[in-house]
Amino acid sequence: GAGVSQTPSNKVTEKGKYVELRCDPISGHTALYWYRQSLGQGPEFLIYFQGTGAADDSGLPNDRFFAVRPEGSVSTLKIQRTERGDSAVYLCASSPGGETQYFGPGTRLLVL
């Protein structure tokens, strides 16, 4: 079956612009996660959804970052007033509710 997909695969934007990153989880997976992976680092947790609600958003770095999952499937990570330090690979993962998370290929964001 299809895995987790993320679009776009690459995004280049200018400092101060707004960006949206999309994640399509594996069909039927109720849990969805966003992580951020900076160059040379392991992924860092941003936010976790169970269904439509954000069950844990403790990893969001500041209020410029926001994520939604309005119908309990697709999720969008939104970044306002982007900064150069936001440049990273943004990873999405989904889970059927157990311990194993299945990751997408990521969106590589570059803020100039």
Place this chain on the structure above:
Amino acid sequence: AQSVTQLDSQVPVFEEAPVELRCNYSSSVSVYLFWYVQYPNQGLQLLLKYLSGSTLVKGINGFEAEFNKSQTSFHLRKPSVHISDTAEYFCAVQIQGAQKLVFGQGTRLTINP
């Protein structure tokens, strides 16, 4: 808070040689343990996981890992590596009952012919 330390940032080995990638974690509560592999320009793929039971866990591609509670370690091993094993390997922990994964910084495994 939990933390994961991968003791080697890079490990070069020759093809068909054995390899061990080291992982230590810190947690005051019980955790689940994972190893993920990231091939160039690809997403993370689960290699193996320890949830409970036997401390020796076998995964895909001939990898295995052993959970050592007293040493808070979860080292990854393979008896004979192939060129195709060249990748970045990440150890991760998850508090039992929680959801987020806490990752180490990764170990880059390079296989030389």
